[in-house]
Amino acid sequence: MNSENAVFFSRVLTELTLTFHIIYATIGVGVPLMIMIAQWLGIKKNDEHYILLARRLARGFVITVAVGVVTGTAIGLQLSLLWPNFMQLAGNVIALPLFMETFAFFFEAIFLGIYLYTWDRFENQKKHLLLLIPVAIGASMSAVFITIVNAFMNAPRGFDVVNGQLVNIQPILAMLNPAMPTKVGHVLVTAYMTSAFVLAAIAAYRILKGSNHPYHQKSLFLFMKLGLIFSLAALLIGDFSAKYLVKYQPEKLAAAEWHFETGKNASLILFGVTDGENVKYAIKVPYALSVLAHNNPFAKVTGLNEFPKEETPPLYIHYLFDTMVLIGMFMIVLSAVYVFGMNRNWKFISSKWFRWLMVAGGPLTIIALEAGWWLAEVGRQPWILYKYMKVADAATTSEHVDLMLILFCILYIILGIGSVVVLRRMFIRNPIEQEIADRHAERSGDVR
């Protein structure tokens, strides 16, 4: 296998690992917050259903966290195994957030273990709630730090290159790079949003399958409401991200929007196909790209033709951009209609077809999540370290990456199937009705 192949297989393996990992990682970031909110509502409203919701969420969370942890370990090591040249360089500048991420992860792991195994040890539920705070903080902080590493790859700074050597390294400045605020913000709120919509989808599904327990109704309403809040935040921060791109990485936005010629009054392109120059079958929204880029319908937007061909990302990222934005918009509308409909007693929101839409919302949000990450990552091709190091120069020279790719493929199939089977079994064998009955039986047993 020559080194070109090694680069290709390294890219595929990294993409495969991350694509698989981010599903579990995103749930791992969002769900602790959901558990915390449920537990807090349960205490505040003195409502057993919310406490049970927290408990059941925590139980399922263990399974997703396990897969998240092991695949996270995999990508952590793969960074060095597949991209040794990049890690050697980046280790000099960006080791700090990587190191901090491990601390956040450590902190979360410790308190998650305690939370799970002290369920009935504290008389006072508030004490138990306190244990969740470090879990949620640890989960979110590890997302923050690891996203900072990714932001650095998009906007490297905090060092100077003199004669090929890195000098004047400033770790903090490298962390506080210009891509950091929008990246971190978008990753966090979309993680919360994804978790909320996935959990809402489960609740909607249970209702559709005939369980009309108030538990599911409450949980559906709670998660749709949270989903609405976080998807609005995602929209806002997504808009900031576009403005960031205009300023710092214009070729990414231009490629995502198939905006070839620099010009004023730029229109936004929805759907369509392109041969690299002309765009066919697209819906053009006049002035919208100028608005997106500069908040001004008449502003000039730099086109893709301004950049050297070998430094522009592939044009298919347009489809990823469309997918992400469309699903995001759809989820905002869907959750808004549901939440307002609940307040005004609209009938159709309890109809079957509307509930199926909410069920679809779960997987759709995950698709948007993947599309968004692919857009962000493929959009900075050919760079691994924007303007400093190309992907082709960073990969390993080892000859066995293709074999490893096959092994990891098998691993992810096993983990994916295993986690779904176990989660399904866990909740189907012990539906909420059963759990409430058991709980009451146990309580009366105590009295006797």
Added chain:
Amino acid sequence: MNLEILGISVLWLFLFGYVIIGSIDFGAGFFNAYSLLTGRQHILTHIIQRYLSPVWEITNVFLVFFFVGIVGFFPKTAFYYGTTLLIPVSIGIILLAIRGSYYAFESYGSRGHKGYSFMYGASGLMIPAALSVVLTISEGGFVSLQNGKPVLDYWSLFTNTFTWSIVVLAISAVLFISAVFLTWYADKANDVGATSLLRKYAMIWAGPLAISVIGIMVELRKHNPEHFHRMINVWYLFAISAIMFIITVLFIWKRRNYGIALALLIGQFAFAFYAYGVSHYPYLLYPYLTLYDSFTNEAMATALVVVFILGFCLLIPSLYLVLKLFLFDKDYVKGKEKGHV
């Protein structure tokens, strides 16, 4: 003390932490599978589950901490070890992944899956074998530079007796550490059956451990004389370790002072581990990479040390809390509380 030494000492400490708690974990999986095979699982399973469940995730973090830390403090290791270790470490990751996630699947999802328990036990022995290859490679002789790129010679690695003596050491150490720890834990739980079974395992695995250590000394003398002589220079550290080992075995044999035996166990491994590390100095990968030419820049090193200290202020109390709740809490250890979510 300069920052290089501080950096490697801290990382070595974390690797040591992983060796101890990872061994307990790997060994526990093996003993569980073995007891299943011999129809004695009712004796061991509860004790093992009660210890492993709350700490299973923490164990993994020690490993992550080590490999993130080493790339942070010594970025060049990413280049040398990253390029050469693709296969052994990838296999290690895959085994760890299957083991870790299926542990969670079984303990929280569906209990009592037999085939899974065997896989769990077997992988627990294969992981230390896969990861201990790193130690072998660090001694030099298996990696050569071709066109400025490090290349690992798999054939000479696999046909070398030194490699295999390290593997034997890793496996017997895992089983010995685990058995001693679990003997103590079972004794705390007043579980007579489990204590005597685990005590037997500890006695069985003490022998191979001692023999493989001697074997390694012989092999190392041949393979890397420089390192061997540095080890001889700190012979007294190894002597302390050996004395601690003998007392541990003695206590276990006499069925008393399991707590002190456990402390001595940790002591003997700490001494041996640090003596090995000190004598490896200054090489990270003999003879290409030393501590000094791979060290990160000063600004990053200072930042890492500061974060490290702050992080520790957070972790030590938290770890103490875990120990207090699950290791030193009598009711929990005896299984009187069923606290799982």
